[in-house]
Amino acid sequence: MPYLIFSLQFLFSSADTSKLYKIRGKIIENEVLSDPSTLSPETRIILNGGQKVGFLQADGSFYINNVGLGEHTLEVENVEYTFPKLLLKIEIKDEKAVVSAWYYEPGYEYSLEAKSLPFPLKISALQKRIFIMEREGFNILGMFKNPYMLMVGVSMVIIFFVPKLQESMTEEEIEVSNQMFAKTKPKPIDFSNTLAQMTSGATKKQKK
Amino acid sequence: MIKINLLIILVLSFTANAIYKDQIGKIEWSKHLIGKSKTSFDNKYANDVLFSITDNNVLAAINTTQGNTIWRQTFDQEKILSFKQISNGLFTISGKSSQQYRVWDPTSGKLVWEHVVDQPTTSNGDIFIEEDQTKAVVTAGNSVIRFNLADGSVVWKVDLKTKSTTYGKVIVYKNDIYVLGIQKKAVKKIFVARLSLSDGSVKREYATSSKNKLNSKNTVILHTHTHNPYLVWREEGDIIWSVHKLGFQTTEFDIFHPKLLDVPMVPLDMIESSIFHIDLGTKNPMMGFTYQAEGKNKFLIAKLEEKRGEPTFTNHLSFSYTEKAHGKKRLFINQNGILATINVRSNNKAKFDVYDLLQNGKMLDSGSISIPQEHEYGIPESISVTGNSQNGVVSIQTNDGLTCAFNYQAQELKNTELKVAHPIWCKDQSLASSTDSVFVNIPDPNSNGKVTDKKTIVEELYGDGNNNLVMSYLLRVYKHAEDLTGYIRNNLSLLGLFNKVHPHTTDSTLYNFGFKKYVVFTTNYGKVAAYDTVTGESVWQRQLLNKKTDKSNFKRNPWLQINRIFNTRQTTRHSEAVIVVEGTNLGKNTVLTTLNGVTGEIISDYTLDLEYPACKILETNAVDSSSNQKVLIILRCDKDKVSAEIWPRTSTSINAISELENNIYFVTGETPKSTKITGYKMGLFKKLSSNQNELKESIYVSDSVAVWELDFGKDKYEVISSHFASPNQKMASIGRILSDRNVLYKYLNPNAMLVLAGSQDSSYGLRALVVDTITGKVLHMADHPHAFVDKTSSTKPLGLLKENWAGYYFWNNPSKTNENDGLEQEKGQDSNKNTPSTYTLVSLEMFESGVPNEKESSGTFSSYNIQRPHISSKSYVLPYAVTAMGASTTHNGIAVQSLALAFRNQPLALIPLTEIDSLRPVGYGDKTPTSDYLMPYKPLVIIDSLASPSYNLSISGVSEIRSTSTNLESTSLVLFYGLDVFCTRLSPSGSFDVLSVSFSKLNLVATIVTLVVASIVTVPFVRRRVLGDLWE
Structure with missing residues (x-):
């Protein structure tokens, strides 16, 4: 995800397994969200599905x-806007509380062996949601892309231009053309003759 | 073929519900609410802004000249205990299990800073801003904290350790802090802790002799930054006032009432008076006093002074005012010293007065107001004012949540006629507290919106035709012919060909498609209100009141507490809809109120105080022939038995129910926190008594016998929620067609119930069961040890049952588990790979058998026929948290059904059930029955924002989703409500039975006309050509 610049800030007190810590972070601007201060005050930062809730500050901090x-x-x-989801791990290392953070996708496994996100770490919007579909307006070019329109167009060409072509032909050319059509014109089937041939076993050649 | 099917499904699912720009505001409506205001104060730095905390636990800034909400913050589970304006924002204390101290930006509503203490709160909290405005001392729970207001840094924090004491008031005077609380020993007393301002060390702690509560109408703590604070109180029913100088354990004075306040009063009036603190920024503390004298309600401001070491009070200002019973609510002093009072004259009429206290109580303006009466709003209850000595806005709120604002202007007032003030805006917030809702059909607008007794020709000849296919067809043709006539008539009338223009012309199409109905809500304020599903406008409203026999209780709770609403009769051509509202009165007894669903008129013959608390009301499909209403069964749960009676109490009801009475089963204990569900079989109804009332002829009761029991308690579980399939659901298919053209028959059990039960002693552990309510058989059970079930959190499990489909949702955290079940933490195969927590949706479908084409039941369904249904289930991962689930309902159940989801702080969504189908194939080797039109199984459900019905609207706090069918099979009406309300028309499978909005009828007509003209124009040419050919 090259369009994301991440960074989170965490504040820690001295290490103590029973101690509770404060997580601080910041939503920063990017090409998707140029000004985090425009985010709605109803934006929430949610930890563990809603067990803890954070509110947004004017500069995008929480x-x-x-x-x-x-x-x-x-x-x-x-x-x-949509934002990436983060997995945080707070642990004690060398008597100090240390936090690691990774992105995760719901429904997919994650590995704690992967490199933690760099610090300080900030969150940027992934995407601005699109809610409204634009209706396709009248498009004259679009009409010509329609196969039905293309079929109609070809038919029109045949109807109007073929007679014009015939008019531009000489009488000889018309005669030749008519003869060609005449040759290719199928002869009507003589059912009685065909039936007689079939019953008598005679072939055309023999008949000749 | 499979690929084509998948492609079609994908295209359909992404575009079927897309919203176009020209549809915005036409197919949907919404109401963005904050709830009824509980307490409010004006913005010191802006004349037209009012900050408010509401019954819905919302903090909001309201523009009082426009009426719009500038911003709002919902606090969900955290109760707001106190709030105060400081130089850089609004300071709030809230919390439940932890104390949350926050400062908000007054312009944007965003957080400035916060501090959280991991200690519980109590019901009180208080903030005191020090004189230099740089620091504040606060108290909540047992904590006292001194903050730097600029950045929220803690100067010091102390925890007061006096046992059984809860603190709720804090005052700073010179170098001392006085923290006041209630000490709960043998006798409750106001307890004082005196602390050092510099380090919070406790100097002295002692109990006063006051037994009052801190917020009692007989107690006041008077203080300014420059005056020693005093506690003034009077015991209930006493006329002797006690005055205690804080910090001096023995300095207490008893002052007889007339000496305290120099006003002539009789003892009874003294006892009923109330007292409160007023802060006008003066050197001496001020005290407000409401009382009655000489038959008039009055308000007095008195100043506290010390003379020769003794407290003395001098009258500063006095006004005639309002009913004393409502005390401070009908009086408001803003931060500019402007006082507004309201004097209620009758139910909807009142008079407001505005005074400038800094100009010795000069009256600035006065006006007579009337609350819009057309919808029977409640009586004016409270007042607030924004503005200064020149002009401003007075906001008056009724007891059912309507706020109307009126302008005031400083002027020379003469004793002339009172001016009539007109509201500059009104806003009804009552829907933010909805308790239930039903959809009601309305009469045909073509018949002037009224039902008729007149029968159609077909009805006269053949009856109603319901039982005869031919008659139904004839009726349908007749209806269409009638519609066509009406359509032509309406359109011609617009051209002036007919004089009579139909008043409902524009509604006609919406009615015919079934889009126009009423949705009737019930609210926490005893209100029943109907709204138009097309416009969202209020149609009628009624407030159901308690009887005034218990006067003192009535003033506190004037309305019925409404629990449920039933639609017992739908509108037909000949009768209007009837709804029955179940409420609880002051005596905790159940009251059933019957209303006309179309007009809101109360039908008194069917309205009754049952004089006992009903534990449950069951809807049946039996119809009482005399009232044409569905019969309800009312259950009364006594210690050792459950009895039932029928509603309406008519002999015809008992006749209707007698056909079912050997087969009526029901359950009790399915409500939240119950540990045991019991199934009962209802006995025969016996006549108990006769009643003189003609309609309430006699009471028939039945004793019920427990037939099964499901005990969750032994496994340390308790019910979170129970879900039943709608009794009126329609389905088009009884089976699912598989890839090999075989059929899996659906297990369509109308008596099934989905129960979600959560661990009693752990935040994790969910048990989901499908139970047959007749036999008590557990048809399916699944344990989810990693499911989060903490009831105090907003992340609670949800469920839904529809036809043979059941779905439930929960937050699944594989790293956490129910400590009692001994399960180990879930890990992937690779020890370094983990599964993250997810919002999980389990989709399960019940079939008569797992073997294709095998049908176990025949004819009428019986719970005894099938021992165990075959269950197919799949888990899905939702990307966001869900606050409510519902399913779309269509006319005949043919169109693809959809799951409607209200995501928390995200757009609303609609997911086709095919996307969360339990039969989606897992992979190529999958041998389980599947359908080839389903996409291969992928756990993550992708939500497309283009398919969101609410587009970029912020619809918050949705807790219920209801749906009803329209006359178009493709279209459903879906209603989302909770804090906000959103209603829309949805076509989950696309609008296949209606022309697209983009279809241009004009183009069609133009094309036809062009073709006709072209044909006519070409006739002479053709003739000429034919003639030419003949000549040749």
């Missing part, structure tokens, strides 16, 4: 308070 050690999911809920 807090999630009282987060314990372990794995957590973080989402940004907004009507107009």
Whole structure:
């Protein structure tokens, strides 16, 4: 996802397994969302499906308070934009609380072996949702792309231009053309003759 | 072939519900609400902004000149305990299991800073802004915190440790902080803790002799930044006031009422008076006092002074005012010192007065107002004011949530006739507290919107034709002929060929398609209100009131608490719809109110206080021939038995129900938090007593016998929710066609019930069961140990049952589990690979047998025929959290059904059931029965924003989704409600039975006309050619 620039900020106190931590992050601008301050105040930052909720500040910053050690999911809920989902892991390393963060897709496995996102880490909008479909207006070129229109067009050409072509022909050429048509013209089937041949076993050649 | 099918499905699913620009506002309507205001204050820095906290736990900023909501913040489970304006924003205290201290930007509604304390709150909290406005001292729960207001940094925090004391008031005076609370010992008393401002250390703690609550109408704490605070109170029913100087344990004064306030009053009026604190930014504390004297309701402002070490009160201002019983609610003082009072004259008429307290109570304006009466709104209850000594806006709210705003203008008032003020805007917030809803059909607008007794020719000749195919067909032809005549008549009348123009011309098409109906809501304020499904406009409203026999209780709770609404008769050509509203009165007894669903008129013959609390009301399909209503069965649950009676109480009802009475089964205990569900069989109805009332002839009761029991308690589970299939559902197919053209027959059990039960002692662990309510057989059971079931969270499991399909949703966290079941944490095959938490939807379908073409039942369904249905299920992952689930309903159940989902803080969505089908093939080796028109199984459900019915509207707090069919098979009416309301028409499979909106009738007509003209024009040419040919 090259269009994303990530960075999150986390504040930590000294390590303690029972201690609760505050997560801070920021939504930053990108080509999808040029000004995070325009996001609705009803935007929510959700931890673990709604067990903790964070509100948005004017500059796009947010807090999630009282987060314990372990794995957590973080989402940004907004009507107009979609945002990536993050997996956070807060653990104690060398008596210090350390956080790692990865993107994840719902329904797919993730690996904690993958490289953690760089810090400080910020979230950008993935996509602006499109809600309204545009109706196709009247398009004269579009009409000619219609197969029915093409069939009608070819028929019209035959109806109007073939007689004109005939008019431009000389009498000799017409005669030749008529003869050609005459040759190719199928002869009517003589049913009685055919039946007689079949019953008598005679061939055309023999008859001749 | 399969690829073509998949392509069609994909195209259909992405475009069937797409919204076009020209459709916005035409097929849907919405109401963005905040709820009925509980408390409010004006913006010190903007004259036309009012901040409000509502019954729905919403903090909102309202523009009082326009009436629009500038911004709102919903707090979900956190209760807002206190709020105050500071220089850089709004300070709120909220919380439940933790204390949340936040400052909000007053312009944008966004967070400025927050601080969370992981300690529980109580029902009170308070904020005190220090004189220099840079710091605030707050209290909630047992915590007292001093904040720097600029950045929210904590100067110090102390936890008061006095046992059994909850704090709710804080005052700073010089270097001391007084924290007041209630100490719950043998006798409740107001308790005071005196703290040092510099470090929060406790200097002294003591109990006063006051037994009142802190927010009692007989208690007030008077303070300013420059005056020692005083606690003034009076015991209930006493006329002696006690005054205590805070910080001085022994300094208490008893003052006889006339000495406290220099007004002539009789003892009874003294007892009924109320007292409260007023902050006008003055040096001395001010006190407001409402009382009655000489038959008039009055309001007095008194000033506290210390003379020779003793507190004395001097009268500052006084006004004639309003009913004392409503106390402070009918009086409002804004931060500019403008006081507005309201005096209610009759149910919908009132008078408001506006005074400037900083100009010694000069009256600025006065006006007579009337609440719009056409919809029977409640009585004016509270008032607020924004503005200054020149002009502003007075907002008056009724007790059922309607707010109307009126302008005021400073002027020289003479004793002339009172001016009539007209509302500049009105907004009804009552729908934010809806408790139930039903759809009601309306009469044909072609008959002036009225039903008729006149029978059609076909009806006269052949009866109603319901039982005869030929008669039904004739009726249909007759109806169409009638519609055609009406259409021609209406259109010609527009050209002036007929004098009579039909009043409902524009509604006719919408009615004929079945788009125009009424949706009737019931609300928490005793209100029953009908709205037009096309426009969203209010059609009628009624407030169902308690009886006024218990006067003191009535003033607190004037309306019935409405629980459910039933549609017992739909509108036909000859009769209007009837709805029955189930409410609870002051005596906790059930009251059934019957209303005409079209006009809202109360039908008093069928309205009754049952004089006992009904534990449940069952809908039946039996019809009472005398009232043409569906018969309801009312259950009364006593300790050891469950009895039932029928409604309406008529002999014809008992005749109707007698056909079913050997086969009526029902369940109790399916409600949230129950640990046991019991199935009953109803006995025969016996005549209990006779009644003089003609319509309520006699009461028939039946004792029921428990036939089965499902005990969740033994496994430490409790019911979260129960779901039943709609009794009126229609389905077009009894089976599912498989890839090999074989059929799996659906298990269509009308008695099935989906129960979701959650762990009692853990936040994780969900049990989903499908139960047959006749036999008590568990048809299906699944345990989800990783499902989050914490009831206090907004992420709660949801369920839905429709035909042979059941679906349920929950937040699944594989890293967490129910501690009691001993399961280990879920891991992928690779130990480094984990599965993230997901919003999970389980889709399951019940079939008569797992073997294709095998049909177990024949004719009428019986719960005893099939031992266990074959269950096919699949789990799906939804991308967002869901707050409500519903299913679209179509006229004959032919069109592809859809699942309507209200996502939290995301657009609403509609998912075709084929996308979450339990038969979607998993892979090429999958041997299970499947259909070739289904896409291969992929767990993630992709939501296309183009298919969102609510496009970019922010529809918040949806908790219910209801759907009804229209006369077009393709189209359903779907209603989403909770905090906001959204209603739309949806065509899950596309509008296959109606011309597209983009279809140009004009083009069609123009083409035909062109062809006809061309044919006529070419006739002479053709003739000439033929003649020419003949000459040749």
